[in-house]
Amino acid sequence: MxxxxxxxxxxxxxxxxxxxxxxxxxxxxxxTLELTAALPEQVPTGATIRIGDPTIQAVLGAAGLDKELDTAGVRVEWANISGGPQSIQAFRADKLDCSAVADIPSLFAAWTGTSTRIVFQSVTVDPLKFPVYQLGVAPGVNVTSLADLRGKRIAYSAGQAQGALVLRVLQKAGLTRKDVKLVELTSTNDSYVTSLGTKAVDVAPLSAQYVRVYKAKYPGATAVDTGIRDDASTLYCLTKSVQDAAKAAALRIYVSVRTKALLWQNDHPAEYAKLYYQDSQGLTAADAKVVVELTGAKGIPATWDNAIARLQQTADLLATEQKHDKLDVTTLVDRRFEPVETAAAGTRTVTGDAS
Known part of the structure; x- marks a missing residue:
């Protein structure tokens, strides 16, 4: 031997x-977890995810869903971050794993060298009845239809959802950038309201709830609907965070809990108005109630197919209009989380998500 x-x-x-x-x-x-590997079922001890998701953060306790995270061993470090520019900056500094945003940030992250993956999709149940944005019109300016935009000065932010919306509005109106004057502005509702009120611009996209503030502040102010679907809502994460097996396991639980939280918001509009808009954002009780009524119920799509198709259309438009590289958006979406989301929603998924 x-x-x-x-x-x-x-x-x-x-x-x-x-x-x-x-x-x-x-x-x-x-x-390391390969992007093609199944999501881990068990969350290991010490798994932590750093998330900027203020609306969900506000409702977890009231909905009793924080207990599900605790039971599964998921530890969340909440970040006071929202919107594309803030989240991309935090990603680059490795201070954040995931953030709740619209669809544009995932595109600009890719175009600027930050690799991310969308792990959650939600929609507005009746998107054209409850638009996220309207076009605010400066006092004394005559815009009652999209055709009236010709020759107008329009507030524009290239890297945010509002900027993409402006390009889509022009496309729908049969206009080009040469038919209007795009005025580069930092894309915040406050700055847009001020620019409209002082007539620095003629038109600016405003969150639907801000239109009310704008009209109250400036006599003669008006707004028009775009007639364009603008309800994209996602949770996107650093690719390297999704490739971390422990974080991926924690995210699987978080996506499930987040789904239930959105459905809880639909079922408890008064409580949600108080928890988030009143207590967290500082709105009055009356204004908080109005905002919830204006934004409509959120739904969980039965499939992500239509949301991905719309994202591709937006990416193609921005690539053409803003001179970006062509982008295959399927490389930005992690569909392993799709069945996690739909399973958590059960029979309450939204079908026919193609308007």
Missing amino acids: SLIPRRAAAAVLAAALSLGVAACGGDEPGS
């Missing part, structure tokens, strides 16, 4: 241990 030399035996033992870790410990903190 031959004996294995001590050095060779040590190598064999190390290899065996390595294989054991790969087989049994793939979801340990820091271990």
Whole structure:
């Protein structure tokens, strides 16, 4: 009987241990998960996800859903971050794993060298009845239809949802950038309201609830509907966070809980108005109630197919109009989380999501 030399035996033992870790410990903190691999079922001890998702953060306790995160061993570090520019900056500084945004940030992250994946999609149940944006019109300016935009000065922010909306509005109106004057402005509702009120611009996209504020502040102010679907809502994450097996396991739980939280919002509009818009955002009770009524119920799509198709159309438009590289948006979407979301919604998914 031959004996294995001590050095060779040590190598064999190390290899065996390595294989054991790969087989049994793939979801340990820091271990890598291929983007094609199944999401881990168990959340390892110490799994933490850093998330900017203020609306969900506000309702978890009231909905009792924070207990589901705790039971599953998911630890969330909440970040006071929202919107594309803030989230992309935080991603680059490695201060954030995921953030709730519209669809445009995932495109601009890709175009500016930050790799992300969309892990959650939601829609407005009746998107054209409850638009996210309207076009605010400066006092004294005559715009009652999209055709009236010709020759107007329009507030524009290239890297945000409002900027994409302006381009889509022009496309629908049969106009080009040469038919209007796009005025580059920092895209915030406050800055747009001020620019409209002081007549620095003729038209600006405003969140639907801000239209009310704008009209109250400036006599003669008006607004028109775009007639364009603008309800894209996602949770997107750093690709390397999704590739971290422990974080991916925690995200699987979070996506499920987030789904239930959105449905809870629909079922408890008064409580949601108080928790988020009144207590967190500082609105009056009356204004908080109006905002919830204006924004409409949120739905979980039965499939992400239509949302992805709309994202591709937007990416193609922005690539043409803003001189970006062509982009295949399927590379930005992690569809492993799609069945997690639909399973959590059960029979309450929204079908026919193609308007």
